[in-house]
């Protein structure tokens with residue numbers, strides 16, 4: 001990869017802290033990770049709707065706006081998945097700088113890749129949310145019919161079938177979508193954000 005030289009950082013006259021003060025809530029990344037079909041998209045969409053209704057400035061990154069655009073040159077090899085997550089981490093970092101509660105919904109199967117994104121951000125700005133769901137249940141849901149194709153050998157290197165998924169060791173939040181309803185999972189996350197004062201408990 002080519003490296004740019006002679007690049008000078010130009011400081012902004014509006015800081016992240018000033019943007020956060022204006023918004024009256026903290027900025028951070030809510031990083032959803034889990035198997036395909038575990039509920040990352042469903043949950044992040046529902047959570048964003050709720051946060052928006054409470055006056056929180058949000059943005060959601062997911063396959064639709066990333067793998068069809070910024071990362072459309074990437075596939076599903078281990079190297080491409082790593083690059084996918086690296087770029088998403090950089091974009092999420094910019095969004096946090098912009099003062100947003102940023103929700104990301106990617107399988108992000110490798111612990112090291114997720115930890116590298118965590119390391120990019122300031123302390124307490126990366127909240128790993130493990131969307132827990134057994135492979136069996138994800139496969140039964142199969143909302144896009146992809147597990148069926150993977151089992152038939154039509155899709156290679158499918159996460160959980162013939163590509164790995166590394167569970168988080170110490171996620172800030174775990175939701176189990178086999179046990180909890182969508183509404184319960186959303187409430188667990190909202191409660192965490194209030195308890196840790198990312199958002200005002202009186203909202």
Ligand SMILES: Nc1ncnc2c1ncn2[C@@H]1O[C@H](COP(=O)(O)OS(=O)(=O)O)[C@@H](OP(=O)(O)O)[C@H]1O
Pocket residue numbers: 035036037041063067076080081082084085105106107108109144146155156157158159163
């Ligand atoms: N080989 C393979 N493995 C896993 N997933 C596959 C694959 N091929 C296509 N898809 C579809 O792409 C979605 C996952 O993209 P991500 O960007 O989240 O993947 S990763 O984080 O880079 O691993 C994933 O979407 P979700 O079901 O929303 O997770 C699938 O719909």
Ligand SMILES: Nc1ncnc2c1ncn2[C@@H]1O[C@H](COP(=O)(O)OP(=O)(O)O)[C@@H](O)[C@H]1O
Pocket residue numbers: 034035036037038039040041042043105141143176177178180181182185
């Ligand atoms: N408790 C739950 N939480 C989230 N999704 C659920 C739950 N129970 C069933 N589902 C269903 O599981 C599927 C999850 O799909 P999706 O959100 O696309 O997952 P992912 O983004 O992780 O691939 C959806 O069809 C959703 O309706």
